[in-house]
Amino acid sequence: MFQLGKTIVSEDILEKEFVCNLSACKGACCIDGDAGAPLTKEETLILEEIYPKVKPFLRKEGIAAIEGQGTWVTGTDGDLETPLIDNKDCAYVIFDGKTALCGIEQAYNQGLVNWKKPVSCHLYPIRVKDFTEFAAVNYDRWDICSDACALGKELEVPVYKFVREALIRRFGQDWYNELEKVAAELKDNPSPKRR
Known part of the structure; x- marks a missing residue:
């Protein structure tokens, strides 16, 4: 450290060393795990604002999850995160064949929003934990x-x-x-x- x-x-x-290999993993990080993507308070506001522009890119299951839970949720540990579909897939996940992609990023790539995706997703496999005096980068x-x-x-x-x-x-x-x-x-x- x-x-x-x-x-x-x-x-x-x-x-x-690390380079995402979507052809091998099929975007498993977006559909495996027991929690949504970590979010900052600022990002929860962004999600609320851009949701109408992102919604057309999402699956019906994702839309139902978001409209039932909100554009973001507070997880069991008190952290802010993206909602899940049936406690599995991130609600913002879409599929290109069998590969999981981000619906937010698709809207960004189309020029409809100016926010790529949650920074925690963009940073992966790095996780940042904010503390009062410093942030841990792991x-x-x-x-x-x-x-x-x-x-x-x-x-x-x-x-x-x-x-x-x-x-x-x-x-x-x-x-x-x-x-x-x-x-x-x-x-x-x-x-x-x-x-």
């Missing part, structure tokens, strides 16, 4: 992403480079530039415990 501004960052995001290992780890290793793409755009979106360009400096220093001077 190392500190970067008001963040505590796991070295795993610099050392582990690599989230999930067995459904084993193909993404294999592809990342094959292509030699570290996690932080794979989610570059999302990290800049969340923390800013200056923060990301500093992260790159730390990555370069670690690569040039690995400590014995990191080998």
